Amino acid sequence: MARARTRVLISRSMLQARSTYDDFIRTFGSVLFAVSLFLVWGLLTLIGVIVDQGKDAATYLASYPAPVARAIVRLGFDNIYHSPWYVGIIALILTSLAVCTFKRVIPARLPALRPVKIDKIPLHASIGVRGDEARVRARIEQFFRSRGWHVRNRSFEGTEWSFADKFNWARRGVLIAHLGFVIIAAGTTVYWARGFSGDTAIVTGESVEIPQTHAVIKLNDFAYRISPILTKSGMVYQPIDYVSHVTVTGNDGIPKPMTVRVNHPIDIDGTLYYQASYGFAMRFTVTHNGKRDAQLSDRIVAEGETIDLPGTHTSVGYDRFVPTVDRRSGMPAPDPRVNDPAVVLSVTQNGSNAGSALVPLRTWIDAGSGWRIVPAQYLLFSGFQYRYDPGIPLVGIGALVLLTGLIVSFYFLPARLFVRIDETAGACSVGLAATTVKGYDIFETQFRELIEELKRAMDPPESRTDFSPVEAF
Amino acid sequence: MTGHLQADELLMIVSIACYILGALALGVYFFSREEWLRNLGAPLAIAGCLAQFAQLIVRFETTHIWPLLNLYGSLSLFAAMSVAIFIGFAIRYKMWFAGGFVLAIAAIALAYGVTWNEGTMPAVPSLQSYWAKVHVPIVVSSYAAFLVAFVFSCIYLIKYYAEARIAVVESSVELAGTGMTMRVSGDTPSLETAAASGNRTAAWLTTLPSLAQLDVIVYRAVAIGLPLISLGIITGAAWAKEAWGAYWQWDPKETAALATWIVYLAYMHLHTRNAWRGMRTNWVSVGGFMLVIFTYLGVNIWISGLHSYKM
Numbered sequence: 070m071a072r073a074r075t076r077v078l079i080s081r082s083m084l085q086a087r088s089t090y091d092d093f094i095r096t097f098g099s100v101l102f103a104v105s106l107f108l109v110w111g112l113l114t115l116i117g118v119i120v121d122q123g124k125d126a127a128t129y130l131a132s133y134p135a136p137v138a139r140a141i142v143r144l145g146f147d148n149i150y151h152s153p154w155y156v157g158i159i160a161l162i163l164t165s166l167a168v169c170t171f172k173r174v175i176p177a178r179l180p181a182l183r184p185v186k187i188d189k190i191p192l193h194a195s196i197g198v199r200g201d202e203a204r205v206r207a208r209i210e211q212f213f214r215s216r217g218w219h220v221r222n223r224s225f226e227g228t229e230w231s232f233a234d235k236f237n238w239a240r241r242g243v244l245i246a247h248l249g250f251v252i253i254a255a256g257t258t259v260y261w262a263r264g265f266s267g268d269t270a271i272v273t274g275e276s277v278e279i280p281q282t283h284a285v286i287k288l289n290d291f292a293y294r295i296s297p298i299l300t301k302s303g304m305v306y307q308p309i310d311y312v313s314h315v316t317v318t319g320n321d322g323i324p325k326p327m328t329v330r331v332n333h334p335i336d337i338d339g340t341l342y343y344q345a346s347y348g349f350a351m352r353f354t355v356t357h358n359g360k361r362d363a364q365l366s367d368r369i370v371a372e373g374e375t376i377d378l379p380g381t382h383t384s385v386g387y388d389r390f391v392p393t394v395d396r397r398s399g400m401p402a403p404d405p406r407v408n409d410p411a412v413v414l415s416v417t418q419n420g421s422n423a424g425s426a427l428v429p430l431r432t433w434i435d436a437g438s439g440w441r442i443v444p445a446q447y448l449l450f451s452g453f454q455y456r457y458d459p460g461i462p463l464v465g466i467g468a469l470v471l472l473t474g475l476i477v478s479f480y481f482l483p484a485r486l487f488v489r490i491d492e493t494a495g496a497c498s499v500g501l502a503a504t505t506v507k508g509y510d511i512f513e514t515q516f517r518e519l520i521e522e523l524k525r526a527m528d529p530p531e532s533r534t535d536f537s538p539v540e541a542f
Numbered sequence: 543m544t545g546h547l548q549a550d551e552l553l554m555i556v557s558i559a560c561y562i563l564g565a566l567a568l569g570v571y572f573f574s575r576e577e578w579l580r581n582l583g584a585p586l587a588i589a590g591c592l593a594q595f596a597q598l599i600v601r602f603e604t605t606h607i608w609p610l611l612n613l614y615g616s617l618s619l620f621a622a623m624s625v626a627i628f629i630g631f632a633i634r635y636k637m638w639f640a641g642g643f644v645l646a647i648a649a650i651a652l653a654y655g656v657t658w659n660e661g662t663m664p665a666v667p668s669l670q671s672y673w674a675k676v677h678v679p680i681v682v683s684s685y686a687a688f689l690v691a692f693v694f695s696c697i698y699l700i701k702y703y704a705e706a707r708i709a710v711v712e713s714s715v716e717l718a719g720t721g722m723t724m725r726v727s728g729d730t731p732s733l734e735t736a737a738a739s740g741n742r743t744a745a746w747l748t749t750l751p752s753l754a755q756l757d758v759i760v761y762r763a764v765a766i767g768l769p770l771i772s773l774g775i776i777t778g779a780a781w782a783k784e785a786w787g788a789y790w791q792w793d794p795k796e797t798a799a800l801a802t803w804i805v806y807l808a809y810m811h812l813h814t815r816n817a818w819r820g821m822r823t824n825w826v827s828v829g830g831f832m833l834v835i836f837t838y839l840g841v842n843i844w845i846s847g848l849h850s851y852k853m
């Protein structure tokens with residue numbers, strides 16, 4: 070008794086599991102479900118275009134109404150491409166792709182040779198040809214073979230069928246395209262699992278050790294070339310070139326000189342280093358009651374950093390470098406080349422902003438309590454990005470496979486003709502139907518032309534007899 | 543130098559003029575089907591397109607600067623490629639009647655592009671790359687193919703809704719009495735009956751290709767655009783890798799292009815479903831083109847990123 074109940078329970082839970090499995094396969098095997106996933110993917114992608122990415126909460130609060138800004142941060146839309154939504158939707162797409170491939174694409178695209186009901190297929194025609202079946206079949210085969218169709222004959226329950234295929238190999242186009250997408254996904258996963266990236270700024274004459282690779286890079290000098298160009302809407306300062314001369318020491322411990330410019334990264338032990346940005350660091354001469362403070366004066370200060378004045382509640386911030394000051398107005402000029410440089414300094418006292426000033430180089434500001442600050446010397450720094458991405462070869466191969474799949478899918482239309490010949494009294498009625506992997510409309514003109522040609526070939530004017538084939542069109 | 547620049551400006555004026563006149567001729571031809579209008583419009587389209595390519599070549603020859611790396615150059619290539627792809631379709635599938643719309647949009651794109659002409663400027667460092675040189679024409683050509691798809695989708699939808707108003711029932715024809723049937727994706731019998739009984743809209747609708755034929759044209763145009771935008775995204779990624787270190791940076795422009803790619807991918811998948819092929823896929827094509835415009839111009843104008851041409 071107890072045993073019987075257990076068996077019932079087991080089979081009920083098996084049935085339940087079975088129906089959950091069926092639901093899963095039905096849902097994930099549906100193209101419309103896949104398209105819905107695409108649209109959600111597209112929508113999330115667009116949200117990332119419209120909402121600035123990677124900013125802090127205050128930025129969103131400043132640009133959106135508070136509830137929207139809060140939603141952006143809470144839902145992870147500020148870093149959407151790494152949010153669970155985004156990764157999740159791609160995982161769902163890959164699952165759906167896998168299910169569709171086995172449940173739908175392979176059975177639909179690679180169907181076995183089977184007889185059909187000719188007149189149930191929208192593209193069909195029949196023509197009458199004199200002669201016995203064997204001869205007619207041989208002529209029809211010859212007709213299709215000479216036009217590049219691959220003809221196969223099969224017998225089903227005593228009835229002989231001919232199947233003519235064109236671009237049969239191209240039925241795999243979809244599989245190739247899908248495979249390409251999977252390879253790209255695999256390539257990006259390899260980067261997530263094993264790759265890294267980062268950035269660093271090196272001031273002229275200084276060295277930096279890259280934490281992940283322990284490569285040491287010394288910036289010997291950095292140069293930029295900017296051309297002023299008079300355009301219709303005024304003067305534009307067009308950057309032409311950024312060049313860093315560096316000495317790098319990689320795993321082999323041997324220092325080597327190298328040059329990095331935009332679009333010409335360098336490779337140190339498989340990690341690539343790119344020219345990404347540049348800027349101006351400063352050395353300030355800081356004096357207290359006329360006496361130079363050696364520690365503060367030797368410091369290299371980057372834009373955005375501050376100098377805290379010892380023994381006071383005052384700090385001086387180096388906000389921005391101004392390469393050129395307009396001599397007449399005394400205001401920053403748009404020329405990004407260093408002509409008459411100055412710096413924007415802001416003074417904070419007891420935590421509140423006490424004002425800021427544009428201070429030309431080698432002039433000074435008084436920060437109170439006997440402190441005086443002189444922007445003494447600017448130092449160019451060069452910004453590098455570096456990246457180690459072992460997934461790149463996979464992504465590249467995936468992209469090529471995907472592209473090949475698209476071209477095969479779109480430009481080689483696999484079509485199959487079903488030919489059945491029925492002989493009555495020395496004449497044959499040849500029934501033909503055509504299917505393609507893209508419906509019927511796309512093949513209609515070709516089918517019509519093919520049938521016309523076939524009719525002409527089967528019934529050349531010189532051999533016409535009393536037998537009148539039924540007009541197809 | 544000045545003389546050459548004048549040649550370039552002259553060619554630009556010639557192409558805009560050809561497009562405007564061609565758009566008028568083919569626009570009227572769309573409604574009236576007077577042969578002479580097509581015979582006038584078609585050569586104007588071809589002449590305008592040739593003048594545009596000549597203009598781009600002259601500009602390159604005189605400045606030695608790849609002429610496509612700003613909005614002016616790229617919009618002008620967009621206009622030229624749209625017209626070129628359209629001419630291909632018009633010749634191959636006898637579709638000149640749609641030329642008015644394509645030429646009008648090309649003329650607008652060109653005229654708008656001219657407002658962005660800043661004169662000659664060398665490229666900023668990140669644009670000095672072979673990838674950039676091939677990436678831009680490929681992407682712009684994909685947009686041009688999508689424009690052609692969009693125009694035919696609009697015509698499809700016009701015909702679809704107009705037919706529905708004429709209360710057309712079914713569209714497959716049985717060639718009864720012949721002992722033989724064959725699908726004929728021609729117009730529906732009721733549309734032809736309505737046309738024969740003097741309904742002018744119906745008569746005009748029968749001059750357009752059947753819905754099935756229009757749908758195939760849209761499919762073929764998307765089948766040009768989708769591989770091109772895929773290749774465009776791939777070359778863009780290769781270029782980004784060279785210039786910025788990462789092949790994909792989630793920068794607004796490339797991301798918007800990805801969204802566009804996804805929408806046309808959805809189009810292609812829906813097109814494999816019988817129930818969705820037709821009116822619904824054509825709406826997707828129209829929506830896809832709206833996204834193309836956003837990606838092409840909207841992102842540059844509203845959202846700045848690595849790709850903004852003013853970098």
Ligand code: HEM
Nearest residue numbers: 100103162165166169173174177243246250475478810814
């Ligand atoms: C959720 C992911 C995907 C699923 C479930 C899916 C499923 C399918 C299915 C079922 C078909 C139609 C097969 C047929 O009816 O014969 C198809 C066609 C196709 N798929 Fe996908 N697919 C997915 C993603 C992709 C991606 C990412 C690409 C891009 C490379 C792609 C490219 C294609 C192409 C080119 C076709 C042929 C369309 C045509 O011939 O008109 N698919 N897909």
